[in-house]
Amino acid sequence: MRYILPLLLCLLLGACSSTVSYRIDTIHPCEELVGKGTISKTPQWYNQGHTYRLRHGGALQFKGKTLPMNGFMVLNTQQKQAKVVLLTGLDIKLATLEVYADSYRVISSGPIANRIPHFMEQCAFAIQRMFLTHFPIAGEAYTTCGDSGAITHPKGLSELEIIIDLPSESVSGKSLDSDREPSDRDLWWTYYSGSVQVEDTLLPRTTSFTNKTRDYRITLQLNDAKIQ
Numbered sequence: 001m002r003y004i005l006p007l008l009l010c011l012l013l014g015a016c017s018s019t020v021s022y023r024i025d026t027i028h029p030c031e032e033l034v035g036k037g038t039i040s041k042t043p044q045w046y047n048q049g050h051t052y053r054l055r056h057g058g059a060l061q062f063k064g065k066t067l068p069m070n071g072f073m074v075l076n077t078q079q080k081q082a083k084v085v086l087l088t089g090l091d092i093k094l095a096t097l098e099v100y101a102d103s104y105r106v107i108s109s110g111p112i113a114n115r116i117p118h119f120m121e122q123c124a125f126a127i128q129r130m131f132l133t134h135f136p137i138a139g140e141a142y143t144t145c146g147d148s149g150a151i152t153h154p155k156g157l158s159e160l161e162i163i164i165d166l167p168s169e170s171v172s173g174k175s176l177d178s179d180r181e182p183s184d185r186d187l188w189w190t191y192y193s194g195s196v197q198v199e200d201t202l203l204p205r206t207t208s209f210t211n212k213t214r215d216y217r218i219t220l221q222l223n224d225a226k227i228q
Contacts, residue, residue, distance in 0.1 A: 035144035039136045042169050045203050046135045049078035051228040052203070058220035059089075060123075062116075069094070071220070073131075074228070080132045086123065088112065095120060099127045118214065126209040126218050129190050134174045136162055148172070158187065170202070187213050198225045 045052075054073040059066050068089025075082045080101040086094040096107040097120065104124035113119045136142070142149035142164055149164035158178035165172040174190040189212075194205030208219040 035149075037142055037144055037149060037166070039138055039140045039142065039164070040169060041138040043201075044135075044170055045201050046077055046131075046171070047137070048201065050201065051076045051078070052198070053226045053228060054203075054222060055224040056207075056220040057089075057223050058218065061217040061219075062122075063215055067116075069218075073127075075131055082127055082131055084123075084127060086113070095123070097124055097127075099124045099132065101128060101132045104128075118216075122211065122214065122216050123218070125188075125211070126216075129174065129188055130207050130209050130220075134160065134162060134190075135171055136164065168202075187211065196222050196225055199227055201227065 052073075052075045054071075054075055056071045056073070057069070058071070059068050061067075070087040070089065070091065072085045072087075073082050082097075082099045084097045084099060086097070088094060092112065093108075093110050094113040095109045098105045098107060104120075104127075106120050109120065136151055140151060142151045142162075144150075144166065147166050149166050151162040151164065153160040153162075155176065158176050160176045161174070162171060163173040163175075164170070170192070172192055176186060176188055178187060189210045191208045192204035192206070195202040196205050197203075203222060203225050205222050206219070207222075208217070210217045
């Protein structure tokens with residue numbers, strides 16, 4: 001019996017590795033940002049105060065291994081809180097988490113998740129950056145280049161950048177990167193692409209997150225969404 005879990009883990013980590021692709025190119029929209037603008041009060045999915053019920057399918061990749069995943073999330077954008085159930089691609093339960101903008105709580109965890117180093121921390125970290133933090137507010141200034149804009153905030157030795165798709169004034173990406181030493185552990189990229197309409201709200205169809213320091217990537221595809 002003691003060999004069953006390691007064998008199952010190896011099978012899960014090897015599954016679908018040839019079919020999952022990740023975008024890891026630069027997030028910056030162009031070499032030089034030249035124009036200026038300000039974020040309007042146009043409602044976006046992250047600032048309407050809605051609570052969403054979301055179902056995602058995707059994959060987690062780390063250290064050259066891939067773990068297919070499914071997830072169910074209750075996302076409260078007003079309180080900046082997400083309640084998440086994570087499953088393998090075979091619907092074996094990995095963990096249940098409550099994630100907040102700057103903290104998280106593990107409600108339960110399965111044996112597979114417990115065998116993956118930093119699994120809970122990294123999943124909570126990714127959910128925070130994808131769904132809960134670093135979104136622009138109405139009236140915030142940005143610089144422009146073509147169809148993209150950028151909001152840049154200094155953060156210690158790193159630089160936080162929010163990329164804006166100007167036609168829709170929606171966030172298309174977020175990054176924190178640094179070329180200076182000592183490097184910050186908190187170096188990451190987030191991308192949003194495509195959209196799913198739920199009532200009068202557009203939600204991102206595909207969301208991906210990369211933490212380059214820990215060689216950790218997660219990509220999610222929105223399969224179902226409802227507003228509570």
